[in-house]
Amino acid sequence: MKSLSNQSHFIVGLFLSFSVFTLSCSGGKILLYPVDGSHWVNMKVLIEELHSRGHSITVIRPKSSWYIMEKSPLYTSITIADEISKSDHFFEEYLWKVIEIERGDASGLSFLKLQVDLFSMLSKAHYIICKMVSAILEDKMLVKRLQDERYDLVLTDPALAGGVILAHYLKLPLVLNVRWITTGEGHFAIAPSPMSYVPLLGSGHTDKMTFTQRVKNVLFQSFTFFQDRFVVGPHYDALIDKYLDNKTDIVSLIQAADIWLMRTDFVFEFPRPTMPNVVYMGGFQCKPSKPLPADLEAFVQSSGDHGFIIMSLGTLVKSIPADMANDIAVAFASLPQKVIWRHLGDRPSTVGNNTLIVDWIPQNDLLGHSKIKAFVAHGGTNGVQEAIYHGVPILGFPLFFDQFDNLIRIQEKGAGKILKLSEFSSRTFGQALRELLSNASYRTNMQRLSSLHRDQPMRPLDLAVFWIEYVMRNKGATHLRSEFYKMPWYSYHSVDVLLVLFTVVVVFVFSVVAIIRYVCYKTCCKRKIKNE
Structure with a gap:
């Protein structure tokens, strides 16, 4: 009887485990807003894995896309008209300018001209993305369709941040497949980044910098600030002012993402501070080789x-x-x-x-x-x-x-x-x-x-999918997200605290000096009266 009882408990336990497993693997609905080119190559790896686990995926793609196919067994697509002609060759033209300058005139003037060309190219790319998002949000039937689908989350690459705007407009949890954001490398927007040992991408430095390199590293921040404030930011600011309720900026919207799936790891990257909602999935697209043709x-x-x-x-x-x-x-x-x-x-x-x-x-x-x-x-x-x-x-x-x-x-x-x-x-x-x-x-x-x-406890791809499904199950991951992005810059850097403390110290010093001067004055007066 005891053996039979144990068997029944085992069967019941197995049934419950199977039920929980089935529940945890039930298919979710994902709205995916990708970036074309090499970014799509790794995003497609995530799509294939999510599709194999029973999730339903809708991909928003530009009509001009070379790589993101309109018809696929992996996803349903929504094609949006954009302003890119397939005859446009932004990157190829920029590459030839880089080669020309690097192999010929490498003067400071040429470098500045190259930066101007880069900023111009970035501005045009983000302008086109914002126009595409505007076209989506102006299409009331499409917006209603997206709302009626009741997606579990938005998965996007924030290098071009159209998907970020769309996620906040639809009020959906947001997961980023990220290394780049609108202002550069993603870590600098989400985690403390001491300039003394965290090199800015573009500086060409390691995490062991000389004094001169640290100066250069700090100065490189000015390019990031300029890019955010004057090159990229204004396109998104216009979109945010028109379609979102709260007054904010694109970087703050990116910082508000639930999970950052970071396309790097610390085998490759230099050690640096990070945050609890950053998940490292470097090499997630890698797999054993297959036989060659x-x-x-x-x-x-x-x-x-x-x-x-x-x-x-x-x-x-x-x-x-x-x-x-x-x-x-x-x-x-x-x-x-x-x-x-x-x-x-x-x-x-x-x-x-x-x-x-x-x-x-x-x-x-x-x-x-x-x-x-x-x-x-x-x-x-x-x-x-x-x-x-x-x-x-x-x-x-x-x-x-x-x-x-x-x-x-x-x-x-x-x-x-x-x-x-x-x-x-x-x-x-x-x-x-x-x-x-x-x-x-x-x-x-x-x-x-x-x-x-x-040498990891689980494959980076499995880790990435786990956290995507985690956000689905829990309707977000706000408990892992720091609220620092809601703070004004002077509060984040404690400038207001330092000013108050400085004021207190100054008032205290002045008070002590005033008291001493007063005591000295009274003492001198008494002596003078006695002498008289």
């Missing part, structure tokens, strides 16, 4: 013991100057390794027999191959994280945005080298590659980073 596998196997190298400059870079491409091809041709090069421009005239030029590569599968020796990369976050995951040393070829700072973190850890555009030639490129291939410490250090990255 037959033609690629045959080419890779033909490399013998020398192995092979891959080169890719990311999704945004369509081409590079012909002389640079020829110099790269010459350097590759001098190596015993085979080379797989993703290159979309004209075929260089100097390509060697060891080099295969392709329009697309299965990057993750190539990085996970046993014969891979090195990765020549621009330093985008996705590629760097995949290289860490598979333990492949990097020769960094940074072009713009965060790429140099990403590669600084790899170089500082001894897992790669950086070749600046200003230093580039066929000779320097070849030398850097040969050093990376011949010095075993680069591979050893990168494999150590890979080991550290993999």
